[in-house]
Amino acid sequence: MSVFVNEQTRLVVQGITGRDGSFHTRQMIDYGTRVVAGVTPGKGGQKAEGTVPVFNTVAEAVAETGANASVIYVPAKFAADAVFEAADAGVALIVCISEGVPVLDMTRVYPYVKEHGARLIGPNCPGLITPGVGKVGIIPGQICTAGPIGVVSRSGTLTYEVVYQLTRAGLGQTTCIGIGGDPIIGTNFIDCLAAFEADPATTAVVMIGEIGGTDEQLAADFVQAKMKKPVVGFIAGQTAPPGRRMGHAGAIISGSSGTAAEKMAAFERAGIAVMKRPADVVPLLKERL
Amino acid sequence: MNLHEYQARELLRRAGIPVPADGVATTPKEAKQVAERLGARRVVVKAQVHAGGRGKAGGVKLAASPAEAEQVAAKILGMTIKGLTVHRVLIAPAAEIASEAYVGVIVDRTTQSPVFMVSPAGGIDIEEVAATTPEKIFRARVDARYGLLPHQALGLAFRLYDDVTMARQAADILQKLYRAFVDAGASLAEINPLVRTPQGEIVALDAKIAVDDNELDRRPAIAALRDTTAEEPSEVQAREANLTYIKLDGDVGCVVNGAGLAMATMDLVKYYGGEPANFLDIGGSSNPEKVVSALQIITADVHVKAILFNIFGGITRCDDVANGIVAATRRFKVDRPIVIRLTGTNEKEALAILGGVGMTALTDMDEAVKQAVAMAKGAAA
Numbered sequence: 001m002s003v004f005v006n007e008q009t010r011l012v013v014q015g016i017t018g019r020d021g022s023f024h025t026r027q028m029i030d031y032g033t034r035v036v037a038g039v040t041p042g043k044g045g046q047k048a049e050g051t052v053p054v055f056n057t058v059a060e061a062v063a064e065t066g067a068n069a070s071v072i073y074v075p076a077k078f079a080a081d082a083v084f085e086a087a088d089a090g091v092a093l094i095v096c097i098s099e100g101v102p103v104l105d106m107t108r109v110y111p112y113v114k115e116h117g118a119r120l121i122g123p124n125c126p127g128l129i130t131p132g133v134g135k136v137g138i139i140p141g142q143i144c145t146a147g148p149i150g151v152v153s154r155s156g157t158l159t160y161e162v163v164y165q166l167t168r169a170g171l172g173q174t175t176c177i178g179i180g181g182d183p184i185i186g187t188n189f190i191d192c193l194a195a196f197e198a199d200p201a202t203t204a205v206v207m208i209g210e211i212g213g214t215d216e217q218l219a220a221d222f223v224q225a226k227m228k229k230p231v232v233g234f235i236a237g238q239t240a241p242p243g244r245r246m247g248h249a250g251a252i253i254s255g256s257s258g259t260a261a262e263k264m265a266a267f268e269r270a271g272i273a274v275m276k277r278p279a280d281v282v283p284l285l286k287e288r289l
Numbered sequence: 290m291n292l293h294e295y296q297a298r299e300l301l302r303r304a305g306i307p308v309p310a311d312g313v314a315t316t317p318k319e320a321k322q323v324a325e326r327l328g329a330r331r332v333v334v335k336a337q338v339h340a341g342g343r344g345k346a347g348g349v350k351l352a353a354s355p356a357e358a359e360q361v362a363a364k365i366l367g368m369t370i371k372g373l374t375v376h377r378v379l380i381a382p383a384a385e386i387a388s389e390a391y392v393g394v395i396v397d398r399t400t401q402s403p404v405f406m407v408s409p410a411g412g413i414d415i416e417e418v419a420a421t422t423p424e425k426i427f428r429a430r431v432d433a434r435y436g437l438l439p440h441q442a443l444g445l446a447f448r449l450y451d452d453v454t455m456a457r458q459a460a461d462i463l464q465k466l467y468r469a470f471v472d473a474g475a476s477l478a479e480i481n482p483l484v485r486t487p488q489g490e491i492v493a494l495d496a497k498i499a500v501d502d503n504e505l506d507r508r509p510a511i512a513a514l515r516d517t518t519a520e521e522p523s524e525v526q527a528r529e530a531n532l533t534y535i536k537l538d539g540d541v542g543c544v545v546n547g548a549g550l551a552m553a554t555m556d557l558v559k560y561y562g563g564e565p566a567n568f569l570d571i572g573g574s575s576n577p578e579k580v581v582s583a584l585q586i587i588t589a590d591v592h593v594k595a596i597l598f599n600i601f602g603g604i605t606r607c608d609d610v611a612n613g614i615v616a617a618t619r620r621f622k623v624d625r626p627i628v629i630r631l632t633g634t635n636e637k638e639a640l641a642i643l644g645g646v647g648m649t650a651l652t653d654m655d656e657a658v659k660q661a662v663a664m665a666k667g668a669a670a
Binding site: 020076077099100101102103104106107108110111112126138139140143153154155156157158159160161164181183184208210211213214215234236237238239240241260276277278279 | 396399402403432433471474476501503504507537545547548549550552556560565568573601604605632633655
């Protein structure tokens with residue numbers, strides 16, 4: 001079992017002929033993902049990566065191929081419209097990899113996606129992978145292995161670091177989800193924690209947060225109130241100076257509610273085992289499995 | 290990107306919000322000329338730096354004549370507020386004030402939408418109002434697809450003024466503020482104080498706008514407002530090279546791909562008893578030139594005693610990073626020890642490239658950080 005991505009996932013790639021889109025389409029196919037269609041306006045009728053039919057619109061791609069999930073690699077300024085298009089076409093899972101999407105665009109996109117009953121992951125995220133089944137996005141397949149741990153993270157490469165430590169220690173994953181580091185994202189920690197709690201194959205969850213905002217505190221409340229499975233957590237940015245943007249737009253310590261210390265304290269109060277460094281993930285999980 | 294007050298005032302003025310005439314000066318003499326041109330009996334001279342608490346720091350002063358404006362400007366220009374040198378002052382007429390309010394709009398991550406905040410307790414930091422008298426702050430969530438609805442604007446305005454004529458004036462200002470916020474691609478736009486004059490006029494006496502950096506590509510006119518003299522030179526250099534760099538006080542220079550991993554690397558440096566010299570994210574793409582620029586910026590920091598690379602290859606290819614390191618050492622002298630950790634995409638190719646010039650790399654993050662901290666300490670001893 002897994003969350004969000006499984007054997008039924010039929011993927012359409014928006015921006016399939018671009019530099020990132022074509023490279024990662026190849027990677028996703030090689031990993032075993034069912035990439036059923038691509039979209040690039042004006043390139044309808046072509047084939048991408050030798051086998052994938054390209055359409056001018058997402059609606060056509062869905063009608064012709066039965067795609068039920070989409071991944072977006074288009075430049076940031078087109079990303080909002082790409083999400084609207086996927087939602088209009090009835091795609092159930094929309095994963096937006098694009099980085100640099102203006103936050104005001106997201107304030108319009110997010111309620112629209114919700115009203116259309118779709119799930120958006122991202123933007124500015126590495127996507128998700130269900131080891132051995134398929135991946136949607138850019139998480140390197142070779143660092144993952146199938147197993148019982150659910151991973152959810154606001155970061156990209158830090159997720160890889162933690163997953164790499166898990167895999168080296170023989171702790172495989174059900175699904176690894178990068179939810180993205182922007183201030184407004186489609187799927188948050190709580191959505192993922194709830195999905196992992198409901199997934200019979202997941203026995204424990206790793207949650208990787210960072211400074212800025214209050215998502216981790218809200219997630220801690222959720223863990224305390226609703227979860228029976230053990231959760232191990234990490235917060236990046238313990239040494240970050242207040243008020244400075246650290247690469248992710250979301251990682252701004254605003255007021256007193258976004259510091260690493262405050263988030264780690266919230267984790268501890270909720271019974272979440274707190275990692276001091278990425279390598280702590282293995283011993284903390286092993287104690288709890 | 291933060292705008293200066295004088296820039297924010299101009300944007301609000303163009304949106305139709307009543308903002309008193311003003312002028313900017315870079316020399317005391319100019320300040321005098323501006324004060325003369327404004328023709329006001331008294332003027333206020335305000336430091337233009339990206340820092341809060343300008344008043345408390347002595348960066349805002351009244352002057353009763355153009356001659357005094359010149360003297361006051363001479364004191365403020367060149368002064369340092371929170372580490373930032375004042376290069377410009379704003380001169381504006383000193384207004385008569387019957388009451389002061391706060392109005393602002395921000396992008397709120399919790400409700401995932403723009404949220405208006407207004408308070409009849411203006412003229413002081415809204416954070417202070419939130420801490421001491423939170424009941425005096427009123428909020429309204431905006432659905433960004435429809436904008437600030439007229440009834441929302443009027444409802445907020447009645448929180449500030451009982452009189453309907455005044456409330457309608459304020460509601461109009463709120464609508465215009467929202468338009469200016471959207472047009473600038475802002476993440477925050479506020480007027481503090483919004484002042485009622487004894488004559489019953491409502492005017493904006495101060496303005497603050499923070500622009501979402503992701504908007505700058507499609508808003509060249511806003512991007513052109515960037516004042517690089519108000520920023521750390523090394524951070525400007527980094528941005529021009531498409532790197533995210535923040536200078537800190539330690540001695541272990543860090544070069545990392547990805548913001549989360551970069552923060553975790555700094556944290557680990559501290560965990561092993563060291564002090565990070567910076568945050569540096571080379572980003573997702575893998576261009577060897579970015580690595581060269583990163584090394585240039587880090588070696589320019591004289592406090593750096595050891596340099597730590599922590600690269601987890603994904604989109605970033607380890608061989609591109611290795612090529613960048615080798616290219617940098619050929620182009621200029623890297624006279625500090627380098628510890629390299631890399632793993633992931635094209636790791637083997639990277640090790641071969643480094644091996645060719647007698648360099649090595651580790652695959653374990655903890656091991657690399659420990660070595661870098663030890664080297665920085667060894668160099669300091």
